[in-house]
Amino acid sequence: xxxxxxxxxxxxxxxxxxxxxxxxxxxxxxxxxxxxxxxxxxxxxxxxxxxxxxxxxxxxxxxxxxxxxxxxxxxxxxxxxxxxxxxxxxxxxxxxxxxxxxxxxxxxxxxxxxxxxxxxxxxxxxxxxxxxxxxxxxxxxxxxxxxxxxxxxxxxxxxxxxxxxxxxxxxxxxxxxxxxxxxxxxxxxxxxxxxxxxxxxxxxxxxxxxxxxxxxxxxxxxxxxxxxxxxxxxxxxxxxxxxxxxxxxxxxxxxxxxxxxxxxxxxxxxxxxxxxxxxxxxxxxxxxxxxxxxxxxxxxxxxxxxxxxxxxxxxxxxxxxxxxxxxxxxxxxxxxxxxxxxxxxxxxxxxxxxxxxxxxxxxxxxxxxxxxxxxxxxxxxxxxxxxxxxxxxxxxxxxxxxxxxxxxxxxxx
Numbered sequence: 001x002x003x004x005x006x007x008x009x010x011x012x013x014x015x016x017x018x019x020x021x022x023x024x025x026x027x028x029x030x031x032x033x034x035x036x037x038x039x040x041x042x043x044x045x046x047x048x049x050x051x052x053x054x055x056x057x058x059x060x061x062x063x064x065x066x067x068x069x070x071x072x073x074x075x076x077x078x079x080x081x082x083x084x085x086x087x088x089x090x091x092x093x094x095x096x097x098x099x100x101x102x103x104x105x106x107x108x109x110x111x112x113x114x115x116x117x118x119x120x121x122x123x124x125x126x127x128x129x130x131x132x133x134x135x136x137x138x139x140x141x142x143x144x145x146x147x148x149x150x151x152x153x154x155x156x157x158x159x160x161x162x163x164x165x166x167x168x169x170x171x172x173x174x175x176x177x178x179x180x181x182x183x184x185x186x187x188x189x190x191x192x193x194x195x196x197x198x199x200x201x202x203x204x205x206x207x208x209x210x211x212x213x214x215x216x217x218x219x220x221x222x223x224x225x226x227x228x229x230x231x232x233x234x235x236x237x238x239x240x241x242x243x244x245x246x247x248x249x250x251x252x253x254x255x256x257x258x259x260x261x262x263x264x265x266x267x268x269x270x271x272x273x274x275x276x277x278x279x280x281x282x283x284x285x286x287x288x289x290x291x292x293x294x295x296x297x298x299x300x301x302x303x304x305x306x307x308x309x310x311x312x313x314x315x316x317x318x319x320x321x322x323x324x325x326x327x328x329x330x331x332x333x334x335x336x337x338x339x340x341x342x343x344x345x346x347x348x349x350x351x352x353x354x355x356x357x358x359x360x361x362x363x364x365x366x367x368x369x370x371x372x373x374x375x376x377x378x379x380x381x382x383x384x385x386x387x388x389x390x391x392x393x394x395x396x397x398x399x400x401x402x403x404x405x406x407x408x409x410x411x412x413x
Contacts, residue, residue: 015311022307023351023387024358029300031359031375031383037284037293038379039372043177044283045276047111050121050173053089053244054253056275057260060268064279066093066109066179070239075264077236079243082263084256087246089117090234092187094194094241095180099159100150107180108149108160112190119244122184123174128154130169133185136231137192138168140184142175144369149181160193164228177371178283192232245269301390311347313397337399344395348388355387356380 048056048065057079062068079088092112099105113120115134122130123142133140139160146152156167160183175182185193234240247256257269270278284290323336356375363373 015314019307019311019347020351020354022303022311023347023391024355025307026300026303026390027352027355027383027387028358029303030297030386031355031379032362032373033293033296033300034379034383035359035363035373035375036371037290038374038376040177040289041280041284042374043175043372044179045279046123046173046176047120047182048272048276048279050123051119051244051272052121052246053119053272054247055245055257055260055269055271057243057245057264057267057269058241058275060266062268062278064282065275066176067282068241070241071243071264071267072236073234073238073240074236075267076240076243078264079245079260082256082259084248084251084259085245086248087117087119089114089119089244090187090240091120091242091244092190092194092240094190096160096183096193098149098165098181098183099162101158102150104150106149109180109182110160110190110193111182111184112187113184115186117244119246122182123171125169125171128169132168133189135166135168137164137189137228138166138185139189140169140171141167141181143170143172144175144371145181146170161196163193163196165193178287188231188233191234191238192229195232195238196229301386340395340399341392344391345388348384348391351391352384352387356383 044065057071057075059069059071073090076088076090079085090113092110094110094112096108096110097105098108111122113122115130122140125140126143128140132138141149141151149158151158151167154167154170158165165183169184171184174184245256245260247253253271257271260269261267323339326336326339359373359375363375366373
């Protein structure tokens with residue numbers, strides 16, 4: 001039966017190639033769409049999962065890693081006093097404006113962390129050293145975003161919120177796809193960027209009649225002579241974003257979370273896994289990205305099934321006399337099913353393998369652009385199952401014509 005299936009499959013090479021192109025398209029689309037979804041989700045939690053923290057303490061109204069209300073630096077010290085806490089480190093997130101030497105503006109996400117600490121890991125540093133970020137106005141960026149920032153090498157300069165900035169190190173695997181470029185630096189540097197560089201004046205006007213005084217804030221750039229003010233160390237009243245907690249060995253994290261919530265009113269404590277899940281779920285569900293990518297994968301499956309079923313149906317129709325001969329010789333419907341399903345499986349395998357090679361190549365190319373297309377072994381197995389199911393389902397649709405064939409067709413002119 002294998003020889004019959006193979007003969008039917010390869011008898012018409014152009015038709016066979018069209019069928020394989022349909023399967024390749026479906027398998028490639030499903031794999032790429034799934035890989036983009038997985039990579040997207042992975043990129044949004046890279047900094048969370050790479051940390052060495054057991055628990056993240058955030059404001060009670062925290063939506064996800066980047067969307068939250070501020071805490072106070074004083075709460076870090078309070079956290080260290082909680083029973084079961086071995087270490088506590090602050091993390092600062094804030095938005096800034098990157099200005100190149102050419103005057104181009106770009107939004108950036110400033111990330112301040114304890115340089116001498118152990119709990120926060122800003123990706124894999126490929127150029128420079130972590131300790132260089134302690135230097136005033138020195139930052140680290142992800143390699144994938146250097147072109148966007150219009151810088152190339154360590155030592156290149158620009159400005160952030162009217163203050164100077166020097167690229168001191170370069171990292172990999174530290175950037176979220178959905179976020180503006182991350183700039184990593186010391187807590188003091190980020191605190192200075194977020195709270196310096198502008199002065200605030202009140203512009204007040206009196207309404208007619210002299211009853212009400214209307215005032216608006218006017219933000220003015222710091223005078224040139226004060227363009228590089230001293231770095232501002234953090235005070236107890238300065239805002240921070242998260243507190244990273246390392247638990248004592250053997251400490252139950254659920255109990256520790258309850259203690260932290262009681263000791264720090266207005267906060268919520270999440271384990272690293274919970275924090276990653278909240279952030280990933282936010283981007284997948286509340287932004288609708290999961291639905292969009294899922295629809296793309298569904299379209300790939302439907303197109304593949306249509307193409308394959310048409311090819312198999314045409315192949316079966318062209319060989320009705322051969323199938324009639326088999327039935328006249330006593331072949332059962334089960335045996336006929338075996339021939340067509342065997343043909344479907346060959347098509348599935350021969351379409352899947354080149355599709356995966358294409359996907360791996362696209363994934364490698366996308367990685368150089370800072371786009372993560374995460375193709376895991378589980379994804380590969382799942383897509384293979386989809387392709388096989390799709391091909392067999394197409395074969396079963398085509399085989400209906402065979403099961404109703406009259407063996408007498410063999411003797412018709």
